[in-house]
Amino acid sequence: LIFGAEYRIGAVFAVTGPASWLGDPEKKTVEMLEEEINSQGGINGIPIRVIVEDTKGDETQTVNAVRKLITRDRVLAIIGPSRSGTTLAVIPIVEKYKVPLVSCAAAEAIVKPVKKWVFKTPQTDRFAVEKIYQYMKKKGIKRIGIITGTTGFGAQGRKHLLALAPKYGIEIVADETYAPQDTDMTPQLLRIKAKNPQAIVNWSIVPGQAIVPRNMKELGMNIPLFQSHGFGNIKYVKAAGEAAEGIIFPAGRLLVADLLPDTHPQKKVLMEYKRKYESRYQEPVSTFGGHAYDAFWLIVNALKAVGPDRAKIRDYIENTKNFVGTGGIFNFSPEDHNGLDIEAFEMLTVKNGKFTLLGD
Amino acid sequence: MLLEVKNLTAYRDSIPIVRSVSFHVNEGESVAILGANGAGKTTLIESIIGIISEKTGEVRFKGKDITRLNSEEIVKRGISLVPQGREIFSTLSVKDNLLLGAYTRFGRESMASIKETLEEVYGLFPILKEREKQLAGTLSGGEQQMLAIGRALMAKPTLLLLDEPSLGLAPQIRAKIFSSLEELHKKGITLLLVEQNTFYALRITERAYVMETGRLVMEGKSEEIAKDPEVIRAYLGREYREKWER
Amino acid sequence: MLLETKNLTRYFGGVKAVDGVDIEVKEGTIKGIIGPNGAGKTTFFHLLSGHLPPQKGWIKFKGEIINHLPPFERARKGIGRVFQQPSPFENLTLMENILISLDISNSPSLFTSLLRLPSLGKSEKEKEKQAIEILHFLNLEKKLHHFPSSLTHFERRKMEIGRVLALNPSLLLLDEPTAGLSYREKEEIKEIIWELKEKGLTILVVEHDMELITDICEEVVVLNFGKKIAEGSPWEIKNNPLVKEVYLGEEYASGS
Amino acid sequence: MNWQNFLQLVLSGITIGSIYAFIGIGFNIIYNTTSIINFAQGEFVMLGGLILYSFHQSFHIPLIPAILLTLILVTLIGIGMERLTLHPVKNPTVLNMIIITIGCSIFLKGVALSIWGREVYHLPFFFPRPPFRIGGASITTQSLVVWVALIISSAFLYFFYRFTLLGKAMRACSVNPVAARLMGIKVKSLITLSFALAAFLGGLAGVTITPISLMDYQRGSLLALKGFAAAVLGGLGKEFGAILAGMALGITESLVAGYISSGYKDAVSLLILLFILFVRPGGIMGSKEEISLREL
Amino acid sequence: MRKELKGLVIFFGLIFLFPLLVKSPYYIGVLVFWGIYSIITLGLTILMGYAGQISLGQAGFFAVGAYTSGILTTRFGLPPWLGILAGLGLSLLLSLFLALPSLKLKGHYLAMATLGFGEIVHVVLNAWVGVTGGPSGFGEIPALSFLGWKLDSEMSFFYFTWGWVFLFFLFSLSLLKSPYGRALRSLHAEERIPLSLGVNVYFYKVFAFLWAAFYASFAGSLYAHFMTFLSPSSFTLILSILLVLMIVVGGLGNLWGALLGAGILTFLPEILRTFEDFEMLIYGTFLILVMIFLPKGLVSLRRGKVATGD
Numbered sequence A: 001l002i003f004g005a006e007y008r009i010g011a012v013f014a015v016t017g018p019a020s021w022l023g024d025p026e027k028k029t030v031e032m033l034e035e036e037i038n039s040q041g042g043i044n045g046i047p048i049r050v051i052v053e054d055t056k057g058d059e060t061q062t063v064n065a066v067r068k069l070i071t072r073d074r075v076l077a078i079i080g081p082s083r084s085g086t087t088l089a090v091i092p093i094v095e096k097y098k099v100p101l102v103s104c105a106a107a108e109a110i111v112k113p114v115k116k117w118v119f120k121t122p123q124t125d126r127f128a129v130e131k132i133y134q135y136m137k138k139k140g141i142k143r144i145g146i147i148t149g150t151t152g153f154g155a156q157g158r159k160h161l162l163a164l165a166p167k168y169g170i171e172i173v174a175d176e177t178y179a180p181q182d183t184d185m186t187p188q189l190l191r192i193k194a195k196n197p198q199a200i201v202n203w204s205i206v207p208g209q210a211i212v213p214r215n216m217k218e219l220g221m222n223i224p225l226f227q228s229h230g231f232g233n234i235k236y237v238k239a240a241g242e243a244a245e246g247i248i249f250p251a252g253r254l255l256v257a258d259l260l261p262d263t264h265p266q267k268k269v270l271m272e273y274k275r276k277y278e279s280r281y282q283e284p285v286s287t288f289g290g291h292a293y294d295a296f297w298l299i300v301n302a303l304k305a306v307g308p309d310r311a312k313i314r315d316y317i318e319n320t321k322n323f324v325g326t327g328g329i330f331n332f333s334p335e336d337h338n339g340l341d342i343e344a345f346e347m348l349t350v351k352n353g354k355f356t357l358l359g360d
Numbered sequence B: 001m002l003l004e005v006k007n008l009t010a011y012r013d014s015i016p017i018v019r020s021v022s023f024h025v026n027e028g029e030s031v032a033i034l035g036a037n038g039a040g041k042t043t044l045i046e047s048i049i050g051i052i053s054e055k056t057g058e059v060r061f062k063g064k065d066i067t068r069l070n071s072e073e074i075v076k077r078g079i080s081l082v083p084q085g086r087e088i089f090s091t092l093s094v095k096d097n098l099l100l101g102a103y104t105r106f107g108r109e110s111m112a113s114i115k116e117t118l119e120e121v122y123g124l125f126p127i128l129k130e131r132e133k134q135l136a137g138t139l140s141g142g143e144q145q146m147l148a149i150g151r152a153l154m155a156k157p158t159l160l161l162l163d164e165p166s167l168g169l170a171p172q173i174r175a176k177i178f179s180s181l182e183e184l185h186k187k188g189i190t191l192l193l194v195e196q197n198t199f200y201a202l203r204i205t206e207r208a209y210v211m212e213t214g215r216l217v218m219e220g221k222s223e224e225i226a227k228d229p230e231v232i233r234a235y236l237g238r239e240y241r242e243k244w245e246r
Numbered sequence C: 001m002l003l004e005t006k007n008l009t010r011y012f013g014g015v016k017a018v019d020g021v022d023i024e025v026k027e028g029t030i031k032g033i034i035g036p037n038g039a040g041k042t043t044f045f046h047l048l049s050g051h052l053p054p055q056k057g058w059i060k061f062k063g064e065i066i067n068h069l070p071p072f073e074r075a076r077k078g079i080g081r082v083f084q085q086p087s088p089f090e091n092l093t094l095m096e097n098i099l100i101s102l103d104i105s106n107s108p109s110l111f112t113s114l115l116r117l118p119s120l121g122k123s124e125k126e127k128e129k130q131a132i133e134i135l136h137f138l139n140l141e142k143k144l145h146h147f148p149s150s151l152t153h154f155e156r157r158k159m160e161i162g163r164v165l166a167l168n169p170s171l172l173l174l175d176e177p178t179a180g181l182s183y184r185e186k187e188e189i190k191e192i193i194w195e196l197k198e199k200g201l202t203i204l205v206v207e208h209d210m211e212l213i214t215d216i217c218e219e220v221v222v223l224n225f226g227k228k229i230a231e232g233s234p235w236e237i238k239n240n241p242l243v244k245e246v247y248l249g250e251e252y253a254s255g256s
Numbered sequence D: 001m002n003w004q005n006f007l008q009l010v011l012s013g014i015t016i017g018s019i020y021a022f023i024g025i026g027f028n029i030i031y032n033t034t035s036i037i038n039f040a041q042g043e044f045v046m047l048g049g050l051i052l053y054s055f056h057q058s059f060h061i062p063l064i065p066a067i068l069l070t071l072i073l074v075t076l077i078g079i080g081m082e083r084l085t086l087h088p089v090k091n092p093t094v095l096n097m098i099i100i101t102i103g104c105s106i107f108l109k110g111v112a113l114s115i116w117g118r119e120v121y122h123l124p125f126f127f128p129r130p131p132f133r134i135g136g137a138s139i140t141t142q143s144l145v146v147w148v149a150l151i152i153s154s155a156f157l158y159f160f161y162r163f164t165l166l167g168k169a170m171r172a173c174s175v176n177p178v179a180a181r182l183m184g185i186k187v188k189s190l191i192t193l194s195f196a197l198a199a200f201l202g203g204l205a206g207v208t209i210t211p212i213s214l215m216d217y218q219r220g221s222l223l224a225l226k227g228f229a230a231a232v233l234g235g236l237g238k239e240f241g242a243i244l245a246g247m248a249l250g251i252t253e254s255l256v257a258g259y260i261s262s263g264y265k266d267a268v269s270l271l272i273l274l275f276i277l278f279v280r281p282g283g284i285m286g287s288k289e290e291i292s293l294r295e296l
Numbered sequence E: 001m002r003k004e005l006k007g008l009v010i011f012f013g014l015i016f017l018f019p020l021l022v023k024s025p026y027y028i029g030v031l032v033f034w035g036i037y038s039i040i041t042l043g044l045t046i047l048m049g050y051a052g053q054i055s056l057g058q059a060g061f062f063a064v065g066a067y068t069s070g071i072l073t074t075r076f077g078l079p080p081w082l083g084i085l086a087g088l089g090l091s092l093l094l095s096l097f098l099a100l101p102s103l104k105l106k107g108h109y110l111a112m113a114t115l116g117f118g119e120i121v122h123v124v125l126n127a128w129v130g131v132t133g134g135p136s137g138f139g140e141i142p143a144l145s146f147l148g149w150k151l152d153s154e155m156s157f158f159y160f161t162w163g164w165v166f167l168f169f170l171f172s173l174s175l176l177k178s179p180y181g182r183a184l185r186s187l188h189a190e191e192r193i194p195l196s197l198g199v200n201v202y203f204y205k206v207f208a209f210l211w212a213a214f215y216a217s218f219a220g221s222l223y224a225h226f227m228t229f230l231s232p233s234s235f236t237l238i239l240s241i242l243l244v245l246m247i248v249v250g251g252l253g254n255l256w257g258a259l260l261g262a263g264i265l266t267f268l269p270e271i272l273r274t275f276e277d278f279e280m281l282i283y284g285t286f287l288i289l290v291m292i293f294l295p296k297g298l299v300s301l302r303r304g305k306v307a308t309g310d
């Protein structure tokens, strides 16, 4: 391949390190899509090349990687990073070099306030919280305890949980946290139990998502357990074992694609991604791979439409409407660089070790 | 010949310290090596027992070549060393130090015979029995020296190498040690002794070598060496002369 | 009195290492301390130099009680100590080993050092000169830039004496300075000690070599099980039956 | 809070603590022969859990033989690690050896990553039955399994180091390797043996705690940090030190999280740890004397 | 001193020419991190390599420097240089608190105590959400300016950082070549020996701790203003260990080793990034091989040229 005869897109994912559960499916997804496009002759005959850099979830590494992608590899746009922290760390760089970046991280702070060159595909965690609260309101749950991990993800969730509770008339009677390496959350749960809440919300990444339900079961706590959209991987259900039964959580529709009615606009996209990914990698899809999927197509669609020009790609993405992705139906605008609303989420639950849609 | 050293050159940090030294020790003999500080006596002893591996030449023990063996293997064949600077196990108890001295005997000999040796050592150094449970590193200098000697005796070696065993010992104990070395020798242990206390060294040994800057420069019967005027001038003090004359 | 101790006591569990020892050392004299192994001589030195706190009693140095002073302050006050086990600074050259203690009395400020103001160079030069003088006195000037590991046992011992001399002490504590040395080397150490005495130093020396003790000491203290059992001139001590029994043994039994 | 909650907090503290303690005793074994901290100890734990998962869950080998196979394999890995990395080094310094173990830790994590990926694995409890209830507090069967394994292991170690010559010889290797060789002790072989033993116990810890803590390729090091704290706080090389300190850490964490603040629980328990170290610089069981005689 | 100066001129000359020859902001950016880590290791090597005291908590001081100056400038609008000074002050205070009781500790026990300190800092960064932003961190830290020159490009920050590296190198060198350096080196031996020679061992241990904390804190402030975003995940035990690795791999107790080690271990991940899953295998193997074949670190590859210390 001669230089210039390809479209380069950068990708920065936490492929190894503590957040590799995010980065791994994301990387696999973009590699799969890259191959797919190129096997169909590329974009207007020009192949694309996705240059994936591993950030290890570390900010310094991410900054270096992004600088490399922009100034050495001269990519047209960047997918990722996987984590909110690393995304926030590279924003100044992409803004300075004027390169469109579509993040795969959830934090609202990434797109609020709007940064000219920064977009993101995951549903904002605020909506996930609101979705849970809506459901609680409907069920008459008013007193809850929250328990969150001390990771960026957990902390964002905690922030929104605390901030949005009054709006839904919910009182948070207990607010506990735990560290990523903790093996037993019994003490925290006991404190929550003492306050007698009607339900518990656990906002964290693995393995906390599996340990909390187990500890609750051991303590004989039978109140409903809500978890974050981070629970969206069937492996975690297995890890929690029996204790996973009945856990309620919001998620994009990818996990329950086959349960959607055929008329649902997302069904086709979801089923296709799921089929391709699962047959290729022999493992279940996760919502995180889906975020990369959406980011990839947003960029590629723009590239197809406007050609290799960073500014034009940015403008195109900003004006994308009705883009059907795995995370929902995106409607971007200069005021909204996420393009999703609360409707992107469904409430799911675990039944017989499987995800199902939660009826009313 | 129990121990035979041929053309041994030994290095420290690639500097030759012992230079083509040849000597031997017969079975049942007791031999002294004399020499000023820095002559290379310790280096010679350490390369015999394998602590120093950077060396050329040949060391034979009981007719077998042991030049390239590790010290643990050499020790197993029946050589023991009372090292210069004691080298005790400072954070282990006195008793454990002694028991480890008999490490090679465990499994081969009965516990009872090891205990017996232990009692013998305690008999020789009663203070060690008193300090049995104390950490060896907290012993006084002289007590540590006794421990180092006792530990080497625990192995019941065929050949006992002693590198300045009387260092830091009170006169009374020093005398006692030399007389027990004499006794051990009578019982059949072969001794190779490096000692600054030339008077004693020559009194209890049969033969002696004198070492200077890495080479053996003199060899002879101990009694004769003791009369050599050069040796008297360099290594034997006034005290000695008084005693010898007496 | 330069140094005085009263009822100085230190036990280790049941072991009475130093048990109510009173001694007095006159300025400009050499005093010997002898005693069987484990009699508490080294421990006594630890108490004097401040490496161990006494359980009872006091130490008076230059008329001042120094019990509460940490070791480095006692060193600065003029108590220099050479340990029983040779213990050079292995990562410093012979010269630097000596400079360490010269720095104590003559060290430019941190500011001067970091900015390398001219006064730093001047004081360094001065100290180097002093160090060379000391090494010359000890007959070590040829090995100036050697590391201790390549010195002989004898040279190392001398270096340690030099290191302490660089402190410019008024009292010198020597713990078995000639252990493991040959006859000729012992003679050299003896000369050094004599010369130091000439220069006005007061010296306390622990030794097992009676010849050295008799030659250099004006007075000898005998310790046994931590207690002072005798004190007197070397000649008196040598003929003291108790000392003969617990310390000297048969070698000296017939007397000289 | 009431009595029942207190009891529950203590019980879960003990569970947490026994995990720390179990990992901690592995550090002691290698420390005893080499004076080093083996940074790869957590990887032995991790391998124990993950290998058992593969044998038991993927290859469907029954639990007991699967555990045995796992322990053998982890032990072999421990031996292999020592033989290939530490063994060839001539006259290594303590720091050199520690860095080598850091290298090994990273390497083993890399290996685990390429075999098991990034997933979090879980194992069923060995005795699947509901938790026991004591005075209204509950304790799972798996916690009991961890305790029993821990107590047996440390009783064995106590006996080994106190009453066998081999145990004493191992200690001698770290105190003075040259002298140890002069006693006829094969220092290098004993170091290998201690790695085997440490890997075995690490593997056993991994096998028993994985049902509680879950396991992934990097969880070993996270847990090892607390195990290291337990070993140091208890007094390095002391047979029961790690247990005592591990329990103390676990219970403190649990009580702080239960009564004061879960966010600061690690900070508070670390502060307590620092305080104890300042009062007893050789750890809870360590003696000042021994510390002053040892370099490390 | 003369000999070192020649090496210094050559090395820093090449460094300062670098951006003019290689214009890539990527490489310049990586070199900035090298500079920042070098400042920490130049301090740490005094503590570990010369004074013989181990610290596994250096990330803590790095964090204190970064956060103090980051928070003060972002939230309270203080000028950056005041933020840096405040960070230095706080770090010195904290290191005094840590050093005083740590005087009694040695070896692994000291390692544990310092590690504990680092972890406590990390926990506080996570838990004190109101001030530190918690695990999510905070951004928009203003850029530094120097003599009215705004340091918002990689290039300008590069010169600023390496200017400081140069100064800090000189300071460390002067320290080592002064009586203070000798005294620090004497701490390597058993404590009773320097004590008996009048060396105030306690003072020098504390001094070395403060020195290393000062460097780390300063580097932290630079880091904050270069990254403009901070979160606790950048200040973990892993970083503390990495810093120790840098000075040992480079060559313990050697200023050039500190520079070299920081450089190698900053560049290595950049080179290895493309290996992804194999990166850890290669990285681990690299460490093991260096320790087996160059136990005295990479500087031992070139003897003679290297001076300072042993």
Ligand SMILES: Nc1ncnc2c1ncn2[C@@H]1O[C@H](COP(=O)(O)OP(=O)(O)OP(=O)(O)O)[C@@H](O)[C@H]1O
Pocket (backbone or CB within 6 Å): B012, B013, B015, B017, B035, B036, B037, B038, B039, B040, B041, B042, B043, B044, B084, C149, C150, C151, C152, C153, C154, C180
């Ligand atoms: N690492 C080294 N590098 C260079 N020379 C060394 C080294 N170690 C020892 N030496 C030198 O080797 C020589 C012999 O040392 P050795 O200890 O064998 O002598 P020795 O006869 O036993 O003396 P001593 O009476 O002091 O025990 C000494 O001159 C010493 O300076």
Ligand SMILES: Nc1ncnc2c1ncn2[C@@H]1O[C@H](COP(=O)(O)OP(=O)(O)OP(=O)(O)O)[C@@H](O)[C@H]1O
Pocket (backbone or CB within 6 Å): B131, B134, B138, B139, B140, B141, B142, B143, B168, C012, C013, C015, C016, C017, C035, C036, C037, C038, C039, C040, C041, C042, C043, C044, C084, D289
């Ligand atoms: N930390 C300790 N714990 C227990 N006993 C100790 C300790 N330190 C010293 N001792 C004991 O105190 C006694 C006095 O020891 P010290 O070192 O003062 O003897 P010394 O007179 O110098 O003997 P030597 O002539 O052998 O050097 C010894 O019996 C020793 O075993």
Ligand SMILES: [Mg+2]
Pocket (backbone or CB within 6 Å): B041, B042, B043, B084, B163
């Ligand atoms: Mg010798």
Ligand SMILES: [Mg+2]
Pocket (backbone or CB within 6 Å): B140, B141, B142, C041, C042, C043, C084, C175
């Ligand atoms: Mg003594």
